[in-house]
Amino acid sequence: MxxxxxxxxxxxxxxxxxxxxxxxxxxxxxxxxxxxxxxxxxxxxxxxxxxxxxxxxxxxxxxxxxxxxxxxxxxxxxxxxxxxxxxxxxxxxxxxxxxxxxxxxxxxxxxxxxxxxxxxxxxxxxxxxxxxxxxxxxxxxRPDVLTSWMDGSVTDENDPLATDSSLDLFNPGNGPAYSAEFVERYRAAQVARNHRITGWVKAEFERITAAGYHDRPFSVFRTWADPRMVDPTLEPTNRKANLCYAGVPERANRSVFGIASACTLRTWLSLWSLEDSQxxxxxxxxxxxxxxxxxxxxxxxxxxxxxxxxxxxxxxxxxxxxxxxxxxxxxxxxxxxxxxxxxxxxxxxxxxxxxx
Missing domain, CATH: 3.40.50.1820 (Alpha/Beta hydrolase fold, catalytic domain)
Incomplete structure (x- = not known):
């Protein structure tokens, strides 16, 4: 090299x-x-x-x-x-x-x-x-762990503050402890978020390649929000409660240090997409x-x-x-x-x- x-x-x-x-x-x-x-x-x-x-x-x-x-x-x-x-x-x-x-x-x-x-x-x-x-x-x-950790309450990938409060892991009204119904909705929202990003990536890839470009960078935010990180009653182990690899989940989730925080269109498809990654x-x-x-x-x-x-x-x-x-x-x-x-x-x- x-x-x-x-x-x-x-x-x-x-x-x-x-x-x-x-x-x-x-x-x-x-x-x-x-x-x-x-x-x-x-x-x-x-x-x-x-x-x-x-x-x-x-x-x-x-x-x-x-x-x-x-x-x-x-x-x-x-x-x-x-x-x-x-x-x-x-x-x-x-x-x-x-x-x-x-x-x-x-x-x-x-x-x-x-x-x-x-x-x-x-x-x-x-x-x-x-x-x-x-x-x-x-x-x-990588697609599996990202989806398990990503914040399911995000409603706009271009606005770090856009949140569905009914799915907000850090809204005290939702828990912890989290109900089975909340976890089910939250998990579905996480999967939907991954698929939404993939849909945008494919459309954007088609748009820029038609103009003669090869790829482009983009960011993914709020990816320290697995309910198990916050609620130790979910899949109980001997782990410490309210902790992730980057510290306290609520704070880490608002930082710039999450996985997939920097991507290109091709890398998303290769590494992070539930639908496409190998x-x-x-x-x-x-x-x-x-x-x-x-x-x-x-x-x-x-x-x-x-x-x-x-x-x-x-x-x-x-x-x-x-x-x-x-x-x-x-x-x-x-x-x-x-x-x-x-x-x-x-x-x-x-x-x-x-x-x-």
């Missing part, structure tokens, strides 16, 4: 003086995973760890799925051809869960189609498959037939047991395990990272060994 570019890159973690035969590769849609919090924990246990970034590290606003998958393939090939790894474990952490599921699915049963007006990038139909899949604190896909794990997990491990934290304020259960149920492998740990999303709970590392290392050793 030229100066200012975003090449795929990463850091390989291993115990000094060793050459691991089994290694993990972890990648996210845009978060820098080169120094992932589990890297040293697994390296200390004899497992190589490639914290890998696609060209969209820090640049999710321009994310295109097939380009990201080819970049992950570069990392997998490097592990095998340069690092000498025999067994490559795909680690899908947080948002990376659905991304790595899409990668494995595309490697074994290619199905990705290009965006309108584009061709698939070279190499995306010839990706090297992983030998196992691990899902930790993972979402079901990042939804539901389409890819059945194609994962290699040994699989699913781990979820019972104090997570953004991934909930139903998410982890759905992932376990959808994975096509016969050899799959499911575990719940007393941990938050980042496994910062005292001792949780060691516990996760011990669990993961034992699971890998049973199937592949970890000899260096």
């Amino acid at each position: 030229g100066a200012g570019g975003h090449p795929c890159q990463g850091l390989y973690h291993r115990r000094a003086g060793t050459r691991p035969k089994t290694a993990v590769i972890a990648t996210h849609y845009q978060i820098d995973f080169s120094e992932h919090y589990m890297a040293d924990y697994l390296a200390e246990r004899g497992i190589g760890f490639l914290g890998w970034n696609t060209r969209f590290r820090g640049d999710e606003a321009r994310f295109i799925l097939d380009y990201a998958l080819t970049d992950i393939g570069v990392g997998v090939r490097w592990l095998r051809e340069v690092a000498g790894v025999e067994n490559v474990i795909l680690l899908g952490n947080s948002g990376g869960g659905s991304l790595m599921a899409a990668y494995q699915s595309q490697a074994v049963a290619p199905s990705i189609t290009p965006l309108p007006g584009m061709s698939l990038v070279a190499g995306v139909e010839n990706l090297p498959a992983g030998d196992a899949y691990i899902s930790t604190a993972a979402h079901l896909g 990042t939804r794990a539901v389409a890819h997990l059945p194609n994962i037939t290699v040994p699989s491990l699913v781990v979820n934290g019972l104090q997570d304020t953004g991934v909930f047991p139903s998410d982890a259960e759905a992932i376990r149920g959808l994975i096509g492998a016969q050899d799959k395990e499911f575990h719940e740990l007393e941990a938050d999303h980042y496994f910062l709970t005292p001792g949780a990272r060691d516990e996760l590392a011990d669990l993961t290392a034992a699971w890998i050793e049973k199937r592949f060994g970890v000899s260096s």
Whole structure:
């Protein structure tokens, strides 16, 4: 890449003086995973760890799925051809869960189609498959998590203040606790909002391409408003009440730090649209037939047991395990990272060994 570019890159973690035969590769849609919090924990246990970034590290606003998958393939090939790894474990952490599921699915049963007006990038139909899949604190896909978190009371995408008070999560008259009737209406409104944005994106894409333009940026606001973040009686766990990854939901929801806050038309269709995005794990997990491990934290304020259960149920492998740990999303709970590392290392050793 030229100066200012975003090449795929990463850091390989291993115990000094060793050459691991089994290694993990972890990648996210845009978060820098080169120094992932589990890297040293697994390296200390004899497992190589490639914290890998696609060209969209820090640049999710321009994310295109097939380009990201080819970049992950570069990392997998490097592990095998340069690092000498025999067994490559795909680690899908947080948002990376659905991304790595899409990668494995595309490697074994290619199905990705290009965006309108584009061709698939070279190499995306010839990706090297992983030998196992691990899902930790993972979402079901970018469209799914965005829709679950987005504010269903928004009535005008061009006005951050436009609100249907009868659907306002932060209107004390609605709760918490929220009634089943309110939650049902709210969830339907969230889905409708995602579809409305998709409808506008497609119409706008047709309009600007007719004028000779390729794409355009836009913003999505108010995306920290999942009822479960506010009301702990909904899908109860050991999580703290009225908390999300960005702090108190009502305040976070009014900030500029939400997911999908910066998009282009093509990226919305590739990454966030319920109707069009190919990042939804539901389409890819059945194609994962290699040994699989699913781990979820019972104090997570953004991934909930139903998410982890759905992932376990959808994975096509016969050899799959499911575990719940007393941990938050980042496994910062005292001792949780060691516990996760011990669990993961034992699971890998049973199937592949970890000899260096």
